[in-house]
Amino acid sequence: MLSKKTRYSILAMVKLAREYNQGPVLISTISETELIPKKFLESILLELKKNGLVNSKKGKGGGYYLIKSPEQVNLADLLRLFEGAIALLPCAAYKYYESCGHCKDELTCGIRAVIKDIRDETVRMMKGISLADIISRETELLKTI
Amino acid sequence: MLSKKTRYSILAMVKLAREYNQGPVLISTISETELIPKKFLESILLELKKNGLVNSKKGKGGGYYLIKSPEQVNLADLLRLFEGAIALLPCAAYKYYESCGHCKDELTCGIRAVIKDIRDETVRMMKGISLADIISRETELLKTI
DNA sequence: TAATAGTCTACTTAATCGATAGATTTTATA
DNA sequence: TATAAAATCTATCGATTAAGTAGACTATTA
Numbered sequence: 001m002l003s004k005k006t007r008y009s010i011l012a013m014v015k016l017a018r019e020y021n022q023g024p025v026l027i028s029t030i031s032e033t034e035l036i037p038k039k040f041l042e043s044i045l046l047e048l049k050k051n052g053l054v055n056s057k058k059g060k061g062g063g064y065y066l067i068k069s070p071e072q073v074n075l076a077d078l079l080r081l082f083e084g085a086i087a088l089l090p091c092a093a094y095k096y097y098e099s100c101g102h103c104k105d106e107l108t109c110g111i112r113a114v115i116k117d118i119r120d121e122t123v124r125m126m127k128g129i130s131l132a133d134i135i136s137r138e139t140e141l142l143k144t145i
Numbered sequence: 146m147l148s149k150k151t152r153y154s155i156l157a158m159v160k161l162a163r164e165y166n167q168g169p170v171l172i173s174t175i176s177e178t179e180l181i182p183k184k185f186l187e188s189i190l191l192e193l194k195k196n197g198l199v200n201s202k203k204g205k206g207g208g209y210y211l212i213k214s215p216e217q218v219n220l221a222d223l224l225r226l227f228e229g230a231i232a233l234l235p236c237a238a239y240k241y242y243e244s245c246g247h248c249k250d251e252l253t254c255g256i257r258a259v260i261k262d263i264r265d266e267t268v269r270m271m272k273g274i275s276l277a278d279i280i281s282r283e284t285e286l287l288k289t290i
Numbered sequence: 291t292a293a294t295a296g297t298c299t300a301c302t303t304a305a306t307c308g309a310t311a312g313a314t315t316t317t318a319t320a
Numbered sequence: 321t322a323t324a325a326a327a328t329c330t331a332t333c334g335a336t337t338a339a340g341t342a343g344a345c346t347a348t349t350a
Binding site: 038062 | 317
């Protein structure tokens, strides 16, 4: 289950994607439309900025905006930022690898092997989902009503 | 990332699967071979028992053993027991559904839609992985050395 | 009737999550 | 150039959960 922090970051990024190329969006606007506690959102946006996903403008007319286009931001990058590894076990992780310390030999560990399979498929799927995909999915679903 | 509890439960279940039909296995044996703190393991095994995955025998010659065959126990069941929902968001969960409280309409929420896709595929994979699969995977890997 | 082995109740400790408060810095514009 | 608007920084807080421990109790079997 994703942490609130990760959820809020997805909500905020989708919101910024909807306003892409329409100037900066206020923290308080995001906070109000997405129902995210403002102070908490502030720290999330700062972290997103530190990691090069968004940029900000201070002062009047300021706010936050996407650096890359909605097509270029995928779920895998976003999740890794706040959740760390995508794999279910550290020994099966790619970017956050750690030994599990339980099996005798990692290379022949059956548990690691199957968890790695799951991770590979999950990462493949997540990399294939961009902010633009989420938005277009939304408009598709609206048509079906 | 899986909790220690879930990891230990997988390790313990795979161990019991290896000893399937060879009589009960002592808690202390599992604790020692799998490097799991004994007292912690006790509570995990009790929970597995309460949920009908294992059974136990008290007194001399006692211990724990699998109720179902290693082919019949899959990762999805095991994970759900200790982690709760497999989905990354409660609104995308099947067995542990909860509203997220952020979108206006769940049925047209793009985030929920893509997270649900990921969940469906994850569950499909996990259901396809049994304790027997993990063990046979291990023997396969041993051949490649 | 001992020894064995699982069961139950109750803590504890540390870490993490989610959130808030308030002071500070930067910037646009009137 | 003063002022209002916004982001930024520092600090802290309470609640919850994760992980693990201690010890008494109960059931079984040789």
